[in-house]
Amino acid sequence: MAAAFQDYYQTLGVARTSGADEIKKAFRALARKYHPDVAKDKKEGEARFKEINEAYEVLGDPEKRKKYDELGENWDKPGVPPSGWNDFPRHQAGGDSPGGNGAAREFHFEGTGFSDFFEQFFGQGGGFGGFSSATRQPDDDIHHGRDVEGAILVTLDEVMHGAVRQISLRSVDPHTGEAKTESFKVRIPKGALEGQTIRVPGKGEPGAGGGEAGHLFLRVRLASHPDFRALGADLYYDLPLAPWEAVLGTTVRIHGLDGDLDMKIPAGTANGRRLRLRGRGLPKPKSDERGDLYVVAEIEMPEKIGAKEKELWEQLRRESSFNPRD
Amino acid sequence: MKPSQERNDNFGELYTIETVERITHISKDRILVYQQYGIITAVSSAPPEEPRFDDEAVHKLRRISLLLSEYGVNEKGVLALSALIDEVERLRKEIRFLRG
Numbered sequence: 001m002a003a004a005f006q007d008y009y010q011t012l013g014v015a016r017t018s019g020a021d022e023i024k025k026a027f028r029a030l031a032r033k034y035h036p037d038v039a040k041d042k043k044e045g046e047a048r049f050k051e052i053n054e055a056y057e058v059l060g061d062p063e064k065r066k067k068y069d070e071l072g073e074n075w076d077k078p079g080v081p082p083s084g085w086n087d088f089p090r091h092q093a094g095g096d097s098p099g100g101n102g103a104a105r106e107f108h109f110e111g112t113g114f115s116d117f118f119e120q121f122f123g124q125g126g127g128f129g130g131f132s133s134a135t136r137q138p139d140d141d142i143h144h145g146r147d148v149e150g151a152i153l154v155t156l157d158e159v160m161h162g163a164v165r166q167i168s169l170r171s172v173d174p175h176t177g178e179a180k181t182e183s184f185k186v187r188i189p190k191g192a193l194e195g196q197t198i199r200v201p202g203k204g205e206p207g208a209g210g211g212e213a214g215h216l217f218l219r220v221r222l223a224s225h226p227d228f229r230a231l232g233a234d235l236y237y238d239l240p241l242a243p244w245e246a247v248l249g250t251t252v253r254i255h256g257l258d259g260d261l262d263m264k265i266p267a268g269t270a271n272g273r274r275l276r277l278r279g280r281g282l283p284k285p286k287s288d289e290r291g292d293l294y295v296v297a298e299i300e301m302p303e304k305i306g307a308k309e310k311e312l313w314e315q316l317r318r319e320s321s322f323n324p325r326d
Numbered sequence: 327m328k329p330s331q332e333r334n335d336n337f338g339e340l341y342t343i344e345t346v347e348r349i350t351h352i353s354k355d356r357i358l359v360y361q362q363y364g365i366i367t368a369v370s371s372a373p374p375e376e377p378r379f380d381d382e383a384v385h386k387l388r389r390i391s392l393l394l395s396e397y398g399v400n401e402k403g404v405l406a407l408s409a410l411i412d413e414v415e416r417l418r419k420e421i422r423f424l425r426g
Contacts, residue, residue: 024426060425061425144351147388147392194419194422194423195415195418195419196382197380197381197382197385198381199381199384199385215349215384215388217381217385217388221422222422224425224426229423229426230423231419231423236423238426
């Protein structure tokens with residue numbers, strides 16, 4: 001739901017034909033470079049970091065990428081009928097439109113990141129109409145405003161510390177074409193979880209005839225982080241290890257969300273082994289506790305080896321009694 | 327209805343069933359039925375006869391209203407759709423985690 005069309009391929013510096021791995025690699029390199037904690041110019045870093053996250057949010061998801069490639073700047077517009085639905089009206093009649101004849105007011109987000117799948121069915125007044133009161137009002141002239149739904153992209157740092165974000169909501173009256181932009185602040189609580197709902201009261205469509213305004217419902221979507229993945233309040237860090245580090249053990253410095261920590265990797269660490277650090281995850285909602293950090297060993301093989309290295313590997317093959325197929 | 331606020335300072339607030347009834351325009355009896363069917367969950371029930379609900383429940387209930395009143399879905403359909411939506415959301419979280 002970006003205000004202006006963004007070329008996400010350009011943002012990540014990849015070709016349109018790039019594969020998923022290449023896109024992920026490009027995202028991680030850029031996200032590390034422009035992370036607000038390390039960027040030289042903090043203000044530019046923050047803006048770029050958000051752009052990069054938005055681009056990866058689309059290009060990193062095969063379904064969204066396909067839509068983006070097909071529809072371009074309209075990829076996230078609600079109410080765009082699926083192909084083949086030639087007679088599908090763009091704005092389904094919604095009985096509670098204050099205009100009275102069913103066409104719904106459009107809402108467009110700016111600054112939240114991207115559209116949410118269910119928004120096309122339940123929110124923004126496009127496509128399928130909008131919310132109306134579940135109980136009949138004694139006075140038929142009372143119309144409660146529709147809810148507006150969307151998603152908000154939240155970084156792990158914002159989850160860690162909480163944040164206040166500026167949201168702009170532009171609404172277009174389909175009868176008059178009049179556009180109105182309203183800006184307000186949304187609080188991202190510390191410990192916000194993926195999929196959590198944030199309700200902003202009264203920021204949906206206005207009511208009519210004394211009816212109440214609808215609400216704005218935002219679904220929290222955690223932005224991809226170059227180093228961490230979140231599952232609930234737990235964090236996962238995929239740690240690449242050389243084979244000899246896994247066999248002999250080592251100590252590795254990890255740049256955590258709240259500071260560096262030295263991680264001891266025991267000798268004999270198998271690929272995929274998870275090492276738990278209690279209480280080093282994300283804050284738990286409405287609690288002083290934190291989740292855990294799991295460091296997941298990922299043993300990587302050298303792509304090229306020199307003659308001496310090859311000799312040593314050959315020697316190891318001769319001398320080792322280890323056979324994984326036994 | 328509270329006046330519009332500059333931001334969502336209500337976040338984290340838990341609502342009584344009376345407040346939920348007012349916000350969602352769904353009767354208390356229906357809310358309790360939906361809770362019984364597991365469509366919504368009370369965040370706390372202390373004491374047990376006074377359940378408290380969060381914004382997730384409010385959101386679900388308002389969607390139910392939409393399904394019933396505008397989309398013509400019957401209540402059995404609402405049950406099925408709610409379960410499907412919850413499952414989709416659960417799968418989305420899992421995929422987003424696995425995708426990194």
